[in-house]
Amino acid sequence: xxxxxxxxxxxxxxxxxxxxxxxxxxxxxxxxxxxxxxxxxxxxxxxxxxxxxxxxxxxxxxxxxxxxxxxxxxxxxxxxxxxxxxxxxxxxxxxxxxxxxxxxxxxxxxxxxxxxxxxxxxxxxxxxxxxxxxxxxxxxxxxxxxxxxxxxxxxxxxxxxxxxxxxxxxxxxxxxxxxxxxxxxxxxxxxxxxxxxxxxxxxxxxxxxxxxxxxxxxxxxxxxxxxxxxxxxxxxxxxxxxxxxxxxxxxxxxxxxxxxxxxxxxxxxxxxxxxxxxxxxxxxxxxxxxxxxxxx
Amino acid sequence: xxxxxxxxxxxxxxxxxxxxxxxxxxxxxxxxxxxxxxxxxxxxxxxxxxxxxxxxxxxxxxxxxxxxxxxxxxxxxxxxxxxxxxxxxxxxxxxxxxxxxxxxxxxxxxxxxxxxxxxxxxxxxxxxxxxxxxxxxxxxxxxxxxxxxxxxxxxxxxxxxxxxxxxxxxxxxxxxxxxxxxxxxxxxxxxxxxxxxxxxxxxxxxxxxxxxxxxxxxxxxxxxxxxxxxxxxxxxxxxxxxxxxxxxxxxxxxxxxxxxxxxxxxxxxxxxx
Numbered sequence: 001x002x003x004x005x006x007x008x009x010x011x012x013x014x015x016x017x018x019x020x021x022x023x024x025x026x027x028x029x030x031x032x033x034x035x036x037x038x039x040x041x042x043x044x045x046x047x048x049x050x051x052x053x054x055x056x057x058x059x060x061x062x063x064x065x066x067x068x069x070x071x072x073x074x075x076x077x078x079x080x081x082x083x084x085x086x087x088x089x090x091x092x093x094x095x096x097x098x099x100x101x102x103x104x105x106x107x108x109x110x111x112x113x114x115x116x117x118x119x120x121x122x123x124x125x126x127x128x129x130x131x132x133x134x135x136x137x138x139x140x141x142x143x144x145x146x147x148x149x150x151x152x153x154x155x156x157x158x159x160x161x162x163x164x165x166x167x168x169x170x171x172x173x174x175x176x177x178x179x180x181x182x183x184x185x186x187x188x189x190x191x192x193x194x195x196x197x198x199x200x201x202x203x204x205x206x207x208x209x210x211x212x213x214x215x216x217x218x219x220x221x222x223x224x225x226x227x228x229x230x231x232x233x234x235x236x237x238x239x240x241x242x243x244x245x246x247x248x249x250x251x252x253x254x255x256x257x258x259x260x261x262x263x264x265x266x267x268x269x270x271x272x273x274x275x276x277x278x279x280x281x282x283x284x285x286x287x288x289x290x291x292x293x294x295x296x
Numbered sequence: 297x298x299x300x301x302x303x304x305x306x307x308x309x310x311x312x313x314x315x316x317x318x319x320x321x322x323x324x325x326x327x328x329x330x331x332x333x334x335x336x337x338x339x340x341x342x343x344x345x346x347x348x349x350x351x352x353x354x355x356x357x358x359x360x361x362x363x364x365x366x367x368x369x370x371x372x373x374x375x376x377x378x379x380x381x382x383x384x385x386x387x388x389x390x391x392x393x394x395x396x397x398x399x400x401x402x403x404x405x406x407x408x409x410x411x412x413x414x415x416x417x418x419x420x421x422x423x424x425x426x427x428x429x430x431x432x433x434x435x436x437x438x439x440x441x442x443x444x445x446x447x448x449x450x451x452x453x454x455x456x457x458x459x460x461x462x463x464x465x466x467x468x469x470x471x472x473x474x475x476x477x478x479x480x481x482x483x484x485x486x487x488x489x490x491x492x493x494x495x496x497x498x499x500x501x502x503x504x505x506x507x508x509x510x511x512x513x514x515x516x517x518x519x520x521x522x523x524x525x526x527x528x529x530x531x532x533x534x535x536x537x538x539x540x541x542x543x544x545x546x547x548x549x550x551x552x553x554x555x556x557x558x559x560x561x562x563x564x565x566x567x568x569x
Contacts, residue, residue: 008394011393011394011395012395012396013395014389014393014395014472015389015393015394015395015398016389016395018385018386018388018389018393019385019386019389019390019395019401021381021382021385021386021442022382022383022385022386022405022442022447023386023401023404023405023442024442025382025438025439025441025442026404026405026407026408026442026444028423028438029413029416029420029423029438029439029442030407030408030411030413030416030439031404031407032419032423033416033419033420033423034407034411034416034419036419036422037416037418037419040419090316093316094313094316097309097312097313100309101306102306102309102310102313103310104314107317108313108314108317109560110553110556111317111318111320111321112316112317112320113556113559113560114320114321114324114549114552115320115323115324116563117497117548117549117552117559118324118501118545118548118549119500119501119503119518119519119544119545119548120501120503121501121503121519121522121523122519122522122541122542122544122545123323125522125526125537125538125541126323126324126326126327126538126541127323129326129327129330129534129537129538130323130326132534137326169320169323173320174563177560177563177564178564180560180564181564226410230412230414230415232504233503233504233519236503236504236507236523237523237526237527251414251415251504254417254418255417255504255508258417258418258421259418259421259508264418264422267418268418268419271415271416271418271419274415275411275415278410278411278415279410281410282410
């Protein structure tokens with residue numbers, strides 16, 4: 001073997017050895033379970049003496065006939081639509097304020113960012129207290145204005161909105177950070193040039209700042225979508241999906257089916273839907289990224 | 297400066313910014329109020345209400361929080377330690393070794409950015425049960441130890457380090473491991489700090505997977521312990537629940553307040569790809 005050949009051989013061996021420990025764990029806890037979930041979704045759940053059997057697409061058929069599945073899916077869509085635009089808009093506003101000339105910027109940044117550091121479960125506990133009938137802060141404020149008592153988390157009409165408010169509060173400060181990073185990298189020459197041209201501030205924002213922030217917006221958007229499907233801690237703490245599944249989200253339903261009803265086959269089929277959705281968003285991001293969104 | 301709002305405009309924006317900040321801090325302020333005052337003041341505001349630590353004492357005695365703290369600290373340290381080692385090695389290989397199948401491997405690693413371990417909780421639960429380690433700290437930590445995010449972040453950093461530095465070290469007779477430890481790791485220190493802060497705050501706060509995989513005091517982290525505590529008999533005593541909530545988040549919150557700048561910069565750095 002030539003010296004060059006043995007060198008390449010060594011690079012192969014070293015490279016693989018370095019990657020191997022991480023790769024083994026990734027295969028065991030990401031790739032294998034993904035494939036196993038896919039396969040399991042075509043089998044029945046083993047119950048007692050009756051083992052698991054191949055049932056074709058029965059689990060998926062059950063899913064299509066399952067009104068809770070459709071409700072959970074629409075809840076999740078509603079939750080995402082309610083959370084994402086508002087939290088991204090607020091994040092942008094916060095970033096512009098914190099990046100500007102407002103007095104006490106440091107304190108503002110601290111206030112906006114703090115919810116991000118707290119565990120969702122602690123946050124949910126605090127908000128649970130807010131929403132409590134009779135005691136809660138909301139009830140007290142509203143009753144001061146003569147609004148009749150209302151059980152916010154106990155009512156199908158308001159429960160999801162309550163969760164949306166918590167999620168917005170928790171996430172806006174996190175997204176602000178990314179906008180802030182992007183704003184700080186922007187050249188001040190742009191603003192100077194715009195000032196010489198006599199552009200208004202709003203015009204500058206709409207024609208320069210916002211388009212230049214497009215990659216950040218996209219990054220934040222994808223993260224926000226993934227989070228809205230991945231994070232259900234607040235559902236566990238505040239509502240357990242109730243009342244009557246009005247606040248159940250897809251992952252929470254998977255958790256319920258998997259660990260309360262122990263129906264792992266049906267949970268596998270539901271997980272496949274979640275995985276398909278996540279893959280869809282990832283592909284979407286990839287396609288968008290390629291088109292260099294920021295220069296129209 | 298240019299393009300600043302007019303005087304009244306600035307005043308209006310300042311007011312808006314501060315109003316939003318007040319709104320954002322209100323839930324926390326309220327929680328602090330409740331936790332540090334006797335229960336009868338939980339929903340009644342009185343500037344002269346007596347301060348007390350009794351709620352904290354009650355919470356601490358009502359549940360094994362010391363054990364939960366211990367579990368969380370061990371868990372977070374264990375995950376971070378493993379992540380640093382595994383991700384460093386893998387990132388180094390991806391950045392500097394032209395091994396066969398590298399690009400395919402790298403794409404396979406990135407899959408985890410999209411499919412987080414908690415999405416696969418039913419199947420991962422089964423794996424833990426087959427491995428016989430249900431209800432243990434390693435069961436909580438294992439799925440997160442090979443972090444695609446960490447590998448990606450470090451690979452990007454290693455790639456920016458000039459190859460000449462490595463060549464120079466090699467001429468001096470340094471081994472591959474020495475080069476990694478003496479050249480790459482020190483130069484990537486800010487990225488390590490960023491990754492560590494993000495990782496610690498993520499795992500201190502993580503809830504769903506630990507909830508699923510633990511069922512005893514011996515392995516429950518703080519978040520799950522807090523949930524078990526506040527959904528139990530104490531269900532109505534908000535003063536004690538908020539005290540417990542503040543207690544469990546205090547270390548992270550204090551660290552955040554002390555190292556605010558680092559935290560913010562770390563999250564920024566981790567977000568820019």
